[in-house]
Amino acid sequence: MASGHMSVEEVKKHTRIYWVIFSSLLLLTGVTVGISYIHLPFTYAVILALVVASTKASLVALYFMHLISEKAVIYFTLALTAFFFVFLIIIPWFIPWDFATH
Amino acid sequence: MTHAEHTHSGHHEMPFWRKYIFSIDHKVIGLQYGITATFFLLFGFFLMILMRWQLAYPGVEIPFIGKALTETGALTPDLYNALGAMHGTIMIFLGVVPMAVGAFGNYLVPLQVGAQDMAFPKLNMMSYWVYFVGGVVMMSSFLMPGGAAASGWTSYPPLSVTANNAQTVWLLAMVFLITSSLLGSINTIVTAVQLRAKGLSFMRWPVHVWAQVATAFLLLLAFPPLEGAAVLQLVDRVFGSSFFLPSGLYIDGAKASVAGGGNPLLWQHLFWFLAHPEVYVLILPAVGVISEIISTNSRKPIYGYKTMVYSILFLGFMSFVVWAHHMFMTGMGVTLSSFFQATTMIISIPSVIILTTLLLTLWGASIRFTVPMLFALAFLPMFAIGGLTGLPLGLTASDIHLHDTYYVIGHFHYVVAPGTLFALMGGVYFWYPKITGRQMNQFLGKLHFWLSFVAINFVFMPMFLMGSKGVSRRLYDQTGYSHGAATQSWNVIMSTAAFVLLLAQIPFLYNMFTSWKWGKKVENDNPWEATTLEWAASSPPPHENFPTPVEVYREPYSYSPTSRKVRPQFSQQEA
Amino acid sequence: MSVQIPYIDEPHPVTGVTNAKLGVWLFLASEVMLFGALFSALITLRLGVNDWPHGYDILNVPLATLNTVVLIFSSVTVVMAWASLKMQNLSRFRTYMVLTILCSFIFLAVKAVEYGHKFEHGISPATSNFYAIYFVITGLHGLHIIGGIIVNAYLLGPGSRMWKTQPERFTGRIECAGLYWHFVDLVWIFLFPILYLL
Structure with missing residues (x-):
């Protein structure tokens, strides 16, 4: 419960989690920077970078933004947004380029 | 509320500028939106009258005002282009949307859910003023050297990126207008969801609230990509980047000096x-x-309230996944075309369901032919014509022939002009007693309706024929082409009808202004015997709408099946 | 004012959230779509050319890594600021809020150094599409940082007077400001690898 009434002990427990998340985020930042120095083949580099970034983003969203215990109305909004976001992101793969080179 | 007795005189006399200019009362803001949007609608209409003169009488001096516009008194091709772009932009972004969402949404949603105001009153005020600034900036584009933005309301690059500076102003104005819409839509959703009166479950929402919430979600999620695109085009224009400019671009036969590497289709998407x-x-x-x-x-009751609600939601959802049917002719490929062709056919289903439920509501009804009802009844066939003529445009094969012809213009104007605008005019007649406590004049209303109804069909119906003959939508003078010359006489009819349509708005405006003071007073707060919550408030409603909280006892649109007696949502009695 | 808006400081019994919280999430939803469009543009441009540069070759990875750490830290401090209020500790809230704002300024300063380097070498959005999208996305992100600074500074300064009169509502405001700030962090979490590391 993020917005409800929490006891001081509960909040304290939360704050400990925040610092754990913080160290995980630092660790993952190190990982993603480290990977970039290896110069993997492009496809693998992209996949790895996005996996790490998504993990970090999920940690932030779930714990700092309290999405792990949020209400249905928020989930609904975000699910809708995520769905249309996917459409936005797949646009580029359907844009032809050959007219530019002819 | 504990201090109900204070509420009537409680907030003393606010100074004029707090009460009517920088007001945070959703009703005043709704009216501000309405008045501003009316101005823009008339202005946009007026631009079209100038263009229609040129179309009917190419190169002939415009009577009375022509000399003030150009040297010869006739529209120049450049000015014609600018007027076309500004007509579309003004009508859509400064006229119809602010009217439908800003005015009707703002005024009615809080009342219909039984709230005292919007959830965020100051944000509401801000959204109006951001819209206002956006409107002023957009208008200032007319003052730019070289004339107003002339790249169409769609602003397709490379044309728009290489156009004159008015286009930069257009983009800036769009950023303001989009921001305003975003603020407004957040407010609408939160108000409708959070501030519902006791007993008003979601399935007791009036259809209008459902429609406004669905609309707000569309604005919320669809507008930001355009804001992003506008920023990209702005950077292209101001800082010389090439997001939308391809390599090897030729303009007027010469290789353009652009960095290149961009893609104009990105803008279109x-x-x-x-x-x-x-x-x-x-x-x-x-x-x-x-x-x-x-x-x-x-x-x-609405025939199939739930069907209606689900159709509205499905329509809103599907509207996100049909966009590329505007782009069949760009060469985006068969896969994509097939996908969007299919989704376009699917989206026609909920539209037809909505129309059918409305039509079936009339079945076995005891209809009162009031002025708002006349507009509503006209809306049904008009919207049907607009919707059904869209199907050939959604199929790639027929779109090849019809794309960018007058057929397209006819199609979407049937949806928006005798469709949406007629609905909104009907809405003005319908809620006028709530807003002012007075009725509008019925005779002038009927005059307005019949003149408009006949004239508007003479404006847009010939467009289908003309488009089928292949006349392009952007021609300054079509008589230069044989197929254009053959259909030129229709242009005269259409232009005359457009002028009659303009005149037909005079009784409406006269009625709207005079009835404010001299209209017949309503005898009670629910003159139409309607069922929804706004009719529980007094007319006009006080600043806090409902001095004592209202409670909802039943679904909307409840009438006794035998006596047709009204059973309002806010009344405990079964009637 | 006699107008009273309910569910400002207590959650709605059915939806379980306050008005502001629903509002801020809706706003963030629109922000997702805004940045989504820009990422979409980035991918489009990248797919369109063969000679797209590697970010690590032409951008300053160590500085960006520093900025990543700074932003992540500020995300913790802003959520700790909220937790401090939950524990009724206003002075600790102040400390964390000051830290958050400090981090935002460090971020902007580092960004300014980065931009400065580019401008010195005559690099602008017109140089190439890589730089164009780099400047637009990081610039827009920078504007969001500035917006966050303004909001957080207000809540630290004059806005905090609300703590005395309506502590619940004030805590809610900090939570909402925090949500926004986490989102700004979240955008950067994706920006960093996509622009700098690939």
Whole structure:
């Protein structure tokens, strides 16, 4: 419960989690920077970078933004947004380029 | 509320500028939106009258005002282009959307859910003023050297990126208008969801509230990509980047000096990602308004309320995944065309369901032919014509022939002009007693309706024929082509009808202004015997709408099946 | 004012959230779509050319890594600021809020150094599409940082007077400001690898 009434002990427990998340985020930042120095083949580099970034983003969203215990109305909004976001992101793969080179 | 007795005189006399200019009362803001949007609608209409003169009498001096516009008194091709771009922009972004969403949404949603105001009153005020600034900036584009933005309301690059500076102003104005819409839509959703009166479950929402909430979600999620695209185009224009400019671009036969590497189709995708949902932003509030009017005046519940609600939601959802049917002719490929062709056919299903439920509501009803009802009844066939003529455009094969012809113009104007605008005009007649406590004059209303109804069909119906003959939508003078010359006489009819349509608005405006003071006073707060919550408030409603909280006892549109007696949502009695 | 808006400081019994919280999430939803469009543009441009540069070759990875750490830290401090209020500790809230704002300024300063380097070498959005999208996305992100600074500074300064009169509502405001700030962090979490590391 993020917005409800929490006891001081509960909040304290939360704050400990925040610092754990913080160290995980630092660790993952190190990982993603480290990977970039290896110069993997492009496809693998992209996949790895996005996996790490998504993990970090999920940690932030779930714990700092309290999405792990949020209400249905928020989930609904975000699910809708995520769905249309996917459409936005797949646009580029359907844009032809050959007219530019002819 | 504990201090109910204070509420009537409690907030003393606010100074004029707090009460009417920088007001945070959703009703005043709604009226501000309405008045501003009316001005822009008339202005946009006026631009079209100038263009229609040119179309009917190419190169002939415009009577009275022509000399003030150009040297010869006739429109120049450049000015014609600018007027076309500004007509579209003004009508959509400064006229119809602010009217449908800003005015009707703002005024009615809090009342219909039984709230005292919007959830965020100051944000509401801000959204109006951001819109106002956007409107002023957009108008200032006319003052730019070289004339107003002339790249069409769609602003396709490379044309728009290489156009004169007015285009930069257009983009800046769009950023303001989009921001305003975003603020407004957040407010609408939160108000409708959070501030519902006791007993008002979601399935007791009036259809108008559903429509406004669906619209708000469209604005919320579809507008930002255009804002992003506008920023990219702005950077292209101001800082010389090439997001939308391809390599090897030739302008006027010479190689353009651009960095290149961009793609103009990216703009089209991002633009239509907004602009197709935008079509439903235009139509959904109208459906909401029409539902209220039809149910009230036929003394019957909406036939299939739930079907209607689900159709609206499905329509809103699907409107996000049909955008590329505007781009069949760009060579985007068969896969994509087939996908969007299929989704376009699917989206026609909920539209037809909505129309059918409204039509079936009339079945066995005891209809009262009031002025708002006339507009609502006209809306049904007009919207049907607009919608059904869209199907050939959604199929790639027929779109090849019809794309960018007058057929397209006829199609979407049938949806927006005799569709949405008629609905909104009906809405003005319908809620006028609530806003002012007085009725509008019925005779002038009927005059306005019949003149408009006949004239508007003479304006847009010939467009289908002309488009089928292949006349392109952007021609300054079509007589230069044989197929254009053959259909030129229709242009005279259409232009005359457009002028009659303009005149037909005079009784409406006269009626609207004079009835404010001299209209017949309503004898009670629910003159139409409607069922929804706004009719529980006094007319006009006080600043806090409902001095004592209202409670909801039943679904909307409840009428006794035998006596047709009204059973309002806010009344405990079964009537 | 006699107008009373309910569910400002207590959650709605059915939806379980306050008005502001629903509002801020809706706003963030629109922000997702805004940045989504820009990422979409980035991918489009990248797919269109063969000679797209590697970010690590032409951008300053160590500085960006520093900025990543700074932003992540500020995300913790802003959520700790909220937790401090939950524990009724206003002075600790102040400390964390000051830290958050400090981090935002460090971020902007580092960004300014980065931009400065580019401008010195005559690099602008017109140089190439890589730089164009780099400047637009990081610039827009920078504007969001500035917006966050303004909001957080207000809540630290004059806005905090609300703590005395309506502590619940004030805590809610900090939570909402925090949500926004986490989102700004979240955008950067994706920006960093996509622009700098690939």
